[in-house]
Amino acid sequence: DGGITQSPKYLFRKEGQNVTLSCEQNLNHDAMYWYRQDPGQGLRLIYYSQIVNDFQKGDIAEGYSVSREKKESFPLTVTSAQKNPTAFYLCASSDTDSLPGNTIYFGEGSWLTVV
Amino acid sequence: GQNIDQPTEMTATEGAIVQINCTYQTSGFNGLFWYQQHAGEAPTFLSYNVLDGLEEKGRFSSFLSRSKGYSYLLLKELQMKDSASYLCAAPTDSWGKLQFGAGTQVVVTP
DSSP, X not given: OOOEEEEOSEEEEOTTOOEEEEEEEOSOOSEEEEEXXXXXXXXXXXXXXXXXXXXXXXXXXXXEEEOOSBTTBOOEEEOTTOSOOOEEEEEEEEOTTSOHHHHEEEOOOEEEEEO | OEEEEXXXXXXXXXXXXXXXXXXXXXXXXXXXXXXXXXXXXXXEEEEEEOSSEEEEETTEEEEEETTTTEEEEEEOSOOGGXXXXXXXXXXXXXXXXXXXXXXXXXXXEO
């Protein structure tokens, strides 16, 4: 089945550690996105990529890094510089040739907790 | 940028109708989205309005007034499974970058 796969579903990070969240899509979408969601809040954009080997900062990029070496993959690294990383992270993708409303898909999300 | 406001929570009984309002302020307009999100799960797409008026999809309808910067999502014949957060979102440009409201938690009671 086509879709977006995020892993792991649950991840625990110790203070000072970097962790990487995986996001893979087989929808042949050009654009991919990472959002962060905190309890009782909407989603906030961390990074986005419109094409391979290119990505742009979103609203809350500090303490995060990404790469886009393949069209299918857009991993997110939460670095030790991110002081409050505990949140629900959502990866998404869209087909930039179509109306956004019809083609934005989300992965199942990853829960990151600092211990 | 975008400012998107929606109520925090609404409660309704099974079988009733609930209307979730969303107001937005934007320097450019590329449509307005509604998503449903159950706790701990990914948002799922409900509707996309780019022209004024009402669009109906089964029990769910979405309305847009561009001149008023206003949209609503109407949920009819409420079912227990409709208990979820409903997110209003607007693209910040012609791509899929979305600015989300904080979400409206709908609680359906028996």
